[in-house]
Amino acid sequence: MNAIIPLMLDTLSSAALIFFAAVGLTLVFNVLRVLNVAHGSFYSIGAYVAASICAFIVSRHLNPYLSFVALLFSAALVAVVLGPLIESTLIRWTYGKSEAVQILITFGLFLILEDLQRMVFGVQSFYEDTPMRLMGSTSIGGVVYLNYQMFLVAMAVIVVFGLRLLIKHSRLGRLVTAVVADREMAQSIGVDTNKIFIIAFSLGVFLAALGGALAVPTSGVAPGLGADTMVLAFAVAAIGGLGQIEGAALAALIVALARVLAIYFVPSLDAVAPYAAMLIVLLVRPYGLFGAITTRRI
């Protein structure tokens, strides 16, 4: 019985991180109709930038609470620098091309980004757990929990509701919905679709980079993180149904639960568990939990 609460908390916090990676992938796919294979790289770049900034804060003996600001700031920085740049130079040329072309181009982008990360940040791992230590821990019934894990879950919940609010109730969200429903119609009624694409893509980059930044205090960052994240994010997006925000949240929970159960009970199956979950869901619902064949929603 004592194993249940830590198992749940591990599942929830791991689901939160996977969700950050997957929701951006699914959002970008929905608006731009490009499956960005390089999406996982934004997660690892966010992690590297956050780890570097946090390490700088610690080495200069600045107020350690600045490291929380650093986590958010690094995600915003990555999104503002890379989002518009990559969308307007590379992704834009793949609109309307076949999926094979889109996947090849974004896979090329993935390879470039992976090598760039190796050049800039080297091949060693980074650990920077200042934010986690600052938050401390809570003891319930003799078992000690990290408060940072609950912080991760809270952040994910905020993002789910924030995105919902943004899409349903803001001018930007309405225009995004129009573009998702019908790109040409949106242009005809005056929507600057290029602007919407840049914003949506950058928002996707931000969410992935935020996930990576938030993951640094718990698991650090090492080469290969981008690729690992990408496959998980893809599994989540497929389970949830591509283009679904709530679907991504529920699917992230399923994938995280599968993983945590494997780690607790059959550690050797850790890596396979997410795909086993994906396989089972897709066998029952080929378009994902929330996926629909006909209507396209966000």
Added chain:
Amino acid sequence: MTLVLDKVQVSIEGVRVLRGVSCEIVERKTTILIGRNGAGKTTTLRAIMGLLALDGGDIRLDGDDLRKHPAHYRARAGIGYAPEDRRLVPEMTIEENIRLPGLALNLDKGELNGRLEEIYTFLPQLRDLRKRPGGGVSGGQGKMVALGRALMVARKVLLLDEPFQGLAPALALDYARTLGELRKHRPELALLITESTPALLDAIADRTLQIERGEISEQAGSPRTENVAV
């Protein structure tokens, strides 16, 4: 206000669809573009809207070369477009669909509500439908909504693509009457309506153009000024 098409040439997937379309759409006039299926009616409208790249020729609104501008500029310039297949956002209500261009153009609240009120006065059936989802209206109702949405944009030019296509005869008559009303409500508008069966539009047409295999020729005897609706 004049919208000029000058020797417009357009290809779709390598096939030349418009081979030299020239015409003038002028304010206060209703121009009907007649042609069989595949003659290039829809392509002409989509070319005006900037949804297709021109191989050659020019499209100018009051001397302003529209080729230089991205597609969304047309709405800003006051050209409204109701495509044949309605294209409403299914998860938004009818009123949200009609308001959408106002949001896209960033109209201030007063202006947006003013235009909405004007549309409701002229198309009262839309007021009754306003809470229905965009995906939950019939074909004929959808056409009216598309017309309302285009009117939110159309300050100078209104393009209607086959408004009667797929409408039951009674609804088609209704729609034709509505277009006659529109002339009275918005006399300044330049109207371009495509149709394969011109009979319903005879009463409101100022000018009829015939498009055949991607070329436009003005019909004999036109402009038929005797048919100007008052």
